[in-house]
Amino acid sequence: MAVMQKIRNIFLDAEFAEVEIPAPAAPTSYSLSTLTEKNLREVLSLNLRCFYQGENYTKLTFKHLLTEPNILSYQIITAERQMVGFIFIAVHNDKIGHITTIGVAPEHRNRGLAKLLLQHAEKALKTRGFDSVVLEVRVSNYIAQNLYHQLDYNIIQKLENYYTNKEDAYLMSKSL
Numbered sequence: 001m002a003v004m005q006k007i008r009n010i011f012l013d014a015e016f017a018e019v020e021i022p023a024p025a026a027p028t029s030y031s032l033s034t035l036t037e038k039n040l041r042e043v044l045s046l047n048l049r050c051f052y053q054g055e056n057y058t059k060l061t062f063k064h065l066l067t068e069p070n071i072l073s074y075q076i077i078t079a080e081r082q083m084v085g086f087i088f089i090a091v092h093n094d095k096i097g098h099i100t101t102i103g104v105a106p107e108h109r110n111r112g113l114a115k116l117l118l119q120h121a122e123k124a125l126k127t128r129g130f131d132s133v134v135l136e137v138r139v140s141n142y143i144a145q146n147l148y149h150q151l152d153y154n155i156i157q158k159l160e161n162y163y164t165n166k167e168d169a170y171l172m173s174k175s176l
């Protein structure tokens with residue numbers, strides 16, 4: 001099934017290619033920890049499974065994010081030591097944190113892992129004295145918008161042609 005989908009995606013325009021929809025993973029336990037440069041390969045492969053072609057960050061971008069001191073980053077790993085979630089937060093501005101990307105492995109979704117990553121990031125920002133947190137989300141990404149609304153993020157602006165394919169973004173914000 002996954003192979004057929006991959007073959008189909010080769011012939012489809014990248015914008016319409018589908019992300020895999022695997023069966024849910026077997027129940028397991030999860031733990032959260034800080035990311036380091038050593039996690040680059042795993043972050044890259046999880047990123048490819050979370051975002052459509054053209055939306056993904058490059059290896060160079062992740063290398064930068066993992067080594068830049070003004071970026072906080074966390075992962076969720078399973079009891080079997082598999083990385084199944086990540087989040088990166090820029091802390092360049094000393095009052096406003098900026099969530100740059102978040103992703104959860106398809107087979108581990110709908111288990112509260114993104115919520116856990118966001119709540120951990122917010123706590124980390126709060127203890128560092130940050131007032132608020134912002135993020136951008138595609139206007140078409142209803143799942144992520146639901147997640148952010150549920151955690152009390154509000155849309156504060158529409159950013160026209162924000163993404164490389166010209167899709168608009170919502171700028172969302174939350175007071176900490």
Ligand SMILES: CC(C)(COP(=O)(O)OP(=O)(O)OC[C@H]1O[C@@H](n2cnc3c(N)ncnc32)[C@H](O)[C@@H]1OP(=O)(O)O)[C@@H](O)C(=O)NCCC(=O)NCCS
Nearest residue numbers: 050102103104109110111112113114115137143144146147
């Ligand atoms: C968006 C994403 C990170 C959510 O991860 P997740 O671990 O499945 O999310 P959670 O289980 O923590 O869900 C939290 C809330 O998100 C919303 N949500 C999650 N999956 C949803 C779905 N399939 N449909 C509608 N809302 C959904 C719900 O409000 C949910 O709360 P609920 O379970 O009480 O209803 C994940 O779908 C993903 O990696 N998507 C691809 C990458 C991406 O779009 N990242 C965001 C870029 S801005």
